[in-house]
Amino acid sequence: MNIKLDSDTISAMNVFSTITSVQPFDCIRADDEMIFVVNQGQMGLAIGRGGINVKTLERLLKKSIIIVEYFDDPVKLLEGIFKPKKMLSGYVSTTDGSKTVEVSVDGRINLDKIKLGKLLIQRYFNIASINIR
Numbered sequence: 001m002n003i004k005l006d007s008d009t010i011s012a013m014n015v016f017s018t019i020t021s022v023q024p025f026d027c028i029r030a031d032d033e034m035i036f037v038v039n040q041g042q043m044g045l046a047i048g049r050g051g052i053n054v055k056t057l058e059r060l061l062k063k064s065i066i067i068v069e070y071f072d073d074p075v076k077l078l079e080g081i082f083k084p085k086k087m088l089s090g091y092v093s094t095t096d097g098s099k100t101v102e103v104s105v106d107g108r109i110n111l112d113k114i115k116l117g118k119l120l121i122q123r124y125f126n127i128a129s130i131n132i133r
Contacts, residue, residue: 003123012061019060020053022046025070028119033064035116043069066116074101074125081117082109098128105132 003026005013013027016036022045026037034057038046046067047054057065071077075090082105090103101121109132121127 015060016046016057019056020046020048026123028123029063033066034061035066035068035120037068037070037120039070041069043067068116068120070124074121074127075103077120077124078103078117078130081113081120085109092127099126101127101130103130103132 005027009027009029012029012034013024013036016027017023022038022042024036024046025039028035028037036046048056054065054067068077069080071080074092075087078090078101079087082103085108086106088104088106090101093100093102114130114132118130121130
C-alpha cells in the first residue's frame with residue numbers, strides 16, 4: 001500500500017487529530033465529503049459522545065464527514081462499512097491472478113456505501129472488484 005497525501009489532506013488529518021484525540025490512519029478528500037479511516041477500536045472516540053466530534057469537524061472543514069474503522073481483512077472492512085446491515089458471508093477469490101471480494105448481505109446496501117467500500121478495498125488491498133449478493 002503506497003498512499004500519497006497532499007498538504008491540504010495532512011492539514012485536515014491534523015484538525016481531525018486535534019478535535020478527536022485520534023490519529024487517523026488515512027484521509028480521502030472527495031468533492032463534498034471527507035473520509036477519515038481510524039484504527040480498530042478508535043471509532044467511538046473519533047465520533048464522540050452524541051456525534052459531537054463529527055459535527056465539529058463538519059463545521060470546521062465545511063464538508064460532510066465519514067469515519068470508517070480500518071481492518072487488515074477486506075471482508076471485515078466491508079462489514080464495518082455496511083453496518084447496520086448484517087453480512088451473511090464473505091471471502092476473497094482469485095481468478096486468473098486477479099482478486100475479487102465476494103460478500104452476501106442481508107438486505108439492500110446503500111449505493112454510497114458500496115462506492116465507499118470499493119474505493120477503500122482498491123486503495124488498501126490488491127483487489128480488482130467486489131461482488132455483493
